[in-house]
Amino acid sequence: MVLDPPLAQPLVGRLAVIGIGLIGSSILRAAAARKLAGTLIAYDGDAAVRARAATLGLADLIAATPAEAVAGADIVILCVPVGAMGAVAQAIAPHVAPGAIVSDVGSVKGAVLNALRAHLPEGVHVIPGHPVAGTEYSGPDAGFATLFQNRWSILTPPEGADADAVARLSGLWSAMGANVEIMTPEHHDLVLAITSHVPHLIAYNIVGTAADLENVTQSEVIKYSAGGFRDFTRIAASDPTMWRDVFLNNRAAVIEVLGRFTEDLIALQRAIRWAEGDKLFDLFTRTRAIRRSIIEIGQETAEPDFGRERG
Numbered sequence: 213m214v215l216d217p218p219l220a221q222p223l224v225g226r227l228a229v230i231g232i233g234l235i236g237s238s239i240l241r242a243a244a245a246r247k248l249a250g251t252l253i254a255y256d257g258d259a260a261v262r263a264r265a266a267t268l269g270l271a272d273l274i275a276a277t278p279a280e281a282v283a284g285a286d287i288v289i290l291c292v293p294v295g296a297m298g299a300v301a302q303a304i305a306p307h308v309a310p311g312a313i314v315s316d317v318g319s320v321k322g323a324v325l326n327a328l329r330a331h332l333p334e335g336v337h338v339i340p341g342h343p344v345a346g347t348e349y350s351g352p353d354a355g356f357a358t359l360f361q362n363r364w365s366i367l368t369p370p371e372g373a374d375a376d377a378v379a380r381l382s383g384l385w386s387a388m389g390a391n392v393e394i395m396t397p398e399h400h401d402l403v404l405a406i407t408s409h410v411p412h413l414i415a416y417n418i419v420g421t422a423a424d425l426e427n428v429t430q431s432e433v434i435k436y437s438a439g440g441f442r443d444f445t446r447i448a449a450s451d452p453t454m455w456r457d458v459f460l461n462n463r464a465a466v467i468e469v470l471g472r473f474t475e476d477l478i479a480l481q482r483a484i485r486w487a488e489g490d491k492l493f494d495l496f497t498r499t500r501a502i503r504r505s506i507i508e509i510g511q512e513t514a515e516p517d518f519g520r521e522r523g
């Protein structure tokens with residue numbers, strides 16, 4: 213996958229990224245590759261990450277404090293775990309210029325909007341966002357410039373948000389290759405509960421169950437793990453802090469979806485008990501069609517290659 217060529221004129225004067233992990237470093241790489249900002253500034257709470265980001269040349273300036281990072285910034289994007297958004301918003305609040313945009317990339321939107329609005333002053337445009345793109349890897353080395361190419365980036369502006377600010381943020385994501393969609397935080401959190409959060413929970417659960425069984429079967433779980441289980445282990449290798457925070461901050465939607473999921477699972481269990489092959493066959497036929505339609509609209513490659521496609 214290739215990025216479009218650099219812009220003749222940057223879209224943003226100063227772009228500040230707080231949290232230089234997988235997503236933050238991918239934004240920095242994409243913005244640098246396409247010259248989307250006059251100046252790129254980055255800050256991370258971990259000194260070792262700041263040092264690594266400097267070695268990798270990820271920004272024009274690696275700030276020593278959150279205050280230094282956001283001073284004079286036109287757009288600030290918080291790329292920290294969902295549970296850390298409030299503390300970062302509080303730390304930057306006195307230093308963000310009026311009229312600046314503060315956004316984020318968190319996987320949950322309702323709780324993050326509340327956390328940001330609780331701390332940031334009125335004159336700052338709070339426009340939460342979520343690029344629906346990632347891998348099971350973390351840290352500044354894991355990012356890559358093409359991560360957002362042909363992926364959705366969802367913005368969840370609060371009611372009455374400044375239309376020009378939303379357009380500027382949307383333009384930045386488009387320039388990084390993303391397709392931008394706008395929705396309410398509540399809708400986002402319900403949709404992502406079924407498409408991302410509960411699937412991750414299922415992966416964590418099945419790998420945990422298999423690991424417990426392994427005590428009984430003495431390594432056979434690993435030895436004979438076929439394609440399906442291996443795919444689950446990839447997802448279950450995702451960052452524990454990030455995913456703990458996702459579940460703690462999207463509890464209502466996850467519990468709602470889990471309720472539906474367990475009902476459907478029990479129905480499958482019953483079909484197996486009573487040897488109702490038609491029921492199983494019908495469901496598997498429907499789900500196969502869903503997978504094929506996802507491939508057709510280009511949101512997935514036939515062979516997943518997350519994390520291998522660095523550029």
Ligand SMILES: NC(=O)C1=CN([C@@H]2O[C@H](COP(=O)(O)OP(=O)(O)OC[C@H]3O[C@@H](n4cnc5c(N)ncnc54)[C@H](O)[C@@H]3O)[C@@H](O)[C@H]2O)C=CC1
Pocket residue numbers: 230231232233234235236255256257258261291292293294296299300317318319320342343344345346347348349350351352451454458
């Ligand atoms: N990993 C993924 O596939 C995706 C993650 N997201 C969201 O992006 C956000 C970041 O995730 P990743 O980049 O994967 O995580 P990461 O673990 O790679 O990076 C997070 C960085 O934030 C820093 N950090 C933590 N607390 C901080 C604080 N209080 N102040 C300053 N820096 C702090 C950490 O030191 C770390 O370098 C999360 O909110 C996550 O929900 C969104 C889409 C995909």
Ligand SMILES: O=C(O)C(=O)Cc1ccc(O)cc1
Pocket residue numbers: 318319343344345346347348408447518
């Ligand atoms: O690695 C995968 O399969 C993912 O699902 C990545 C991912 C993780 C969290 C998000 O909020 C969005 C994308």
